Amino acid sequence: MKPPAFEYVAAESVEEATARLAEYGDDARPIAGGQSLVPMMNFRLVSPAVLVDIRRIAPPDAIGEADGHVRIGALTRHRALETSPLIRDRFPVLAAAMTHVAHLAIRNRGTIGGSLCHADPAAELPAMAVLLDARIHVARRNGERIVEAGAFFEGALWTALEDGEIVTRIDFPLLPPGTGWGFREFARRHGDFALAGAAATVTGSAGRAAEVRIALFGVGETPVRAAAAEALLTGTGFEPDAVAAAIDALRNAVDPDDDLHASADYRRHLAGILAGRALGDAWARAGGGAA
Amino acid sequence: MERTSIALTVNGVRHERKVEPRRLLSDFLREDLGLTGTHVGCEHGVCGACTVLLDGDSARSCLTFAVQCDGASVRTVEGLGEIGALHPLQESFRRHHALQCGFCTPGMLMTALDLLAKYPLATDEEIRAGLSGNLCRCTGYANIVAAVREAAAARGDDRP
Numbered sequence: 303m304k305p306p307a308f309e310y311v312a313a314e315s316v317e318e319a320t321a322r323l324a325e326y327g328d329d330a331r332p333i334a335g336g337q338s339l340v341p342m343m344n345f346r347l348v349s350p351a352v353l354v355d356i357r358r359i360a361p362p363d364a365i366g367e368a369d370g371h372v373r374i375g376a377l378t379r380h381r382a383l384e385t386s387p388l389i390r391d392r393f394p395v396l397a398a399a400m401t402h403v404a405h406l407a408i409r410n411r412g413t414i415g416g417s418l419c420h421a422d423p424a425a426e427l428p429a430m431a432v433l434l435d436a437r438i439h440v441a442r443r444n445g446e447r448i449v450e451a452g453a454f455f456e457g458a459l460w461t462a463l464e465d466g467e468i469v470t471r472i473d474f475p476l477l478p479p480g481t482g483w484g485f486r487e488f489a490r491r492h493g494d495f496a497l498a499g500a501a502a503t504v505t506g507s508a509g510r511a512a513e514v515r516i517a518l519f520g521v522g523e524t525p526v527r528a529a530a531a532e533a534l535l536t537g538t539g540f541e542p543d544a545v546a547a548a549i550d551a552l553r554n555a556v557d558p559d560d561d562l563h564a565s566a567d568y569r570r571h572l573a574g575i576l577a578g579r580a581l582g583d584a585w586a587r588a589g590g591g592a593a
Numbered sequence: 594m595e596r597t598s599i600a601l602t603v604n605g606v607r608h609e610r611k612v613e614p615r616r617l618l619s620d621f622l623r624e625d626l627g628l629t630g631t632h633v634g635c636e637h638g639v640c641g642a643c644t645v646l647l648d649g650d651s652a653r654s655c656l657t658f659a660v661q662c663d664g665a666s667v668r669t670v671e672g673l674g675e676i677g678a679l680h681p682l683q684e685s686f687r688r689h690h691a692l693q694c695g696f697c698t699p700g701m702l703m704t705a706l707d708l709l710a711k712y713p714l715a716t717d718e719e720i721r722a723g724l725s726g727n728l729c730r731c732t733g734y735a736n737i738v739a740a741v742r743e744a745a746a747a748r749g750d751d752r753p
Contacts, residue, residue: 303636310597310614310660333661340656341637344617353614355661381650405726406707408638410650411657492722 305343312355316441316470319356323466324443326352332468333357334377337404337412338420356468365389371437371473376415380427384409393434393474395483395501399426402485405493415469423458424495424520426487431472432525433501433517439471446470455524478513481505482587484580487520488572490563496520497564500577506588509539516548516581521558521573528552528577540585548581549574599663603628604672612659618652619643621659622669630670630699634728641727644700645669651707670699673706682706682744691740693731700727705741714745 313319323330329351333339342348357377364375365386372392374383383389384400403409403417403426417427418438431438431451438449443466454462463469487499498520505513514535516528531548538544558569596611603626610625619636622628622645634640636655643654646668674680679687682702692698701724708714708723720741721734729737 304617304620305615307613307615309595310658312660333658336658336661337638337653337656340617340658344637344655353658357661405641405704406711406723407641407644407651407653407704407726408656410707411647411652492725 303344303346305340306346306349308343308350309352310355311352312358314358316359316468319354319359319468320441320443320466322352322354323468326354328465330354334416335379335411335413336416337408338416338422367392367476370476372476374414374472374474376413376418376439376469376471378414380404380409380412380414380417381406383414392476393430395485395503396430396434396474398483398485399430399501402426402487402489402493402496402499408493414472418454418472419461419463419469421455421457421459421461421524422495423523423525424497424499425525426496426499426519428455429499429501429517429519429525432527433503433515434474434477437473437475438469439473440467441470442467452527458523460523477503478505480507480588481513482584482589484583484587486576486580486583488576498558498569498572498576500573500580502577502580502584504535504540504581504584504588506585506590509590511535511538511540511585511588514581516552516577518552518556518573518577521556521569526556528555530555531577535581540581540590545578545581549578552577597660597663599660601659601662601664602666604668610659614658614660616659617655618645618647618657618659618662618667619654621662622654622667625659628669628671632696632699634696634700639726639728640697640700641704642697642700644703644727646703646707651704668703670702673702681747682709682740685740685744685747686737689736689740689743691732691736697727697729697731701729701737705744708741709744709748714741717742720745 331350333353390397436451483503485501487496489496501517503515514532519525531552534548553574558566560566600609619633622631632642634642638653638656645654674683
C-alpha cells in the first residue's frame, strides 16, 4: 500500500530536531533510515502527521572509542557496524550479530538508533544493547539523559523514550581482556526475524568463569538477560552439570508467546539449545577460562 | 500536501522534480520518471523486487521516500545494460536461464551487484544467504545462484 500523506521537515541538528518534535507533539515521528517506520506507514499501522528527518544530523556514522567505551552515533547504519574494524576488534559479538540482521539492502539503510527505538522483541541490536550493558543517550528539547539498556526496553515495540525524545548515541562499556563471546539464532530463512536467539559473553580467569552474561531475544516482549543462569555459571569451570542447571534456569525464566511461526514450548526449547551453544562458543573463545 | 523540490541523479541523468513527501522512491522512478524496470511487489520491504542502488548501496526503493533522496545518485536496472550490450551480470543471468517471468529479475540483479561488490560469495550457502531477501516464484532459485556464482568467479583477483 501507499503511506498516508504527511508533512516533511528535514532537521540539520539535534537542537532543531528536538525543537520540531516538541512543537508537533505526538503527531510527529523522527525518521532516519526508515527501514522499520516506512513498512508500518505503508501498512498504515502508523500515520504521523509530520516526519522529522534526522538523517542529515552530523556526525552521521561516528564510531569511536573514549573513556573505556565504544561510542556509536545513533545514525550509524547496520552495515557500518558489520564492517567497522573497531567493532570487530572490541565487540566481535556485535559485528557477528549484524550479519543476521535482515538483508544487505536493509542493513545499508537501517540505523542503530532506529532499531533500538523500534524495539522489536526479536531484533538483534536491542539484544546486543542488553547483553553489553549499553548506555543509551537521549536528547529532548533543552535537555538530555542517559538510559541504561536494561531499563530502555519496556515492551514489544515500546521503550522508555517519551514524546519528543530521540536517541543520539549509544555507549558500550569495553569488555575485560580474556572475554569470549557467542551468538546464535534460529530463523526459518536467513535474514528473517529469529524464532529465538541467544548471545553470551564469558570472562575467564584461571579456569573459572569470572563473569557470565547471557541475553535472549525473540522469547518475550523484550530482550532479557538470563540473570539466574548467569549467577549459576559464575565461578564455575563450565562443568556439564553447571551448564545444564543454567539452561534449565533460563528456560524457566522466559515467557515466550505462541504465534503463527512457533509455539511457546518450541521457543523455550530453542532458547535453551541456542543459549547452550552460545555459552559453549563464549567459553571456548575465552580459552576455557585459561586467560 | 505541499510538494517538496528534489534533485537527484538516476543512471547518470540529473532530474529535478517536485514531489509529495509520501512519494516512495519506487513510485517516483516508475510514475514520475517512467523508469518501469524497477518493479513493485510487496511494498513493505519483504520481496526485494524494487531494489535499486542508492549512492552505490542496494536499498529497497519501496522503503525510501523520494524526499530523502535529494542529492542522491540512484542506479536502476535501466542503468545496467541494454539489448545487444548486456551487463556481464545480465549476460550471466541469460546464459543460466536465471529468470522466467522476469518480475523479480531487476531486484535480483541490483541485489547481486551489491553482493558482488561487498562479499566473497565463495560458497553457494553465502550466495543463497545474500539473495534470501529477494523472492522468486518461478525459478526455484537454482539458476539464479548459478548465475551469481559465475559472476563471482569472473571477478578475478580483485574480489573483496
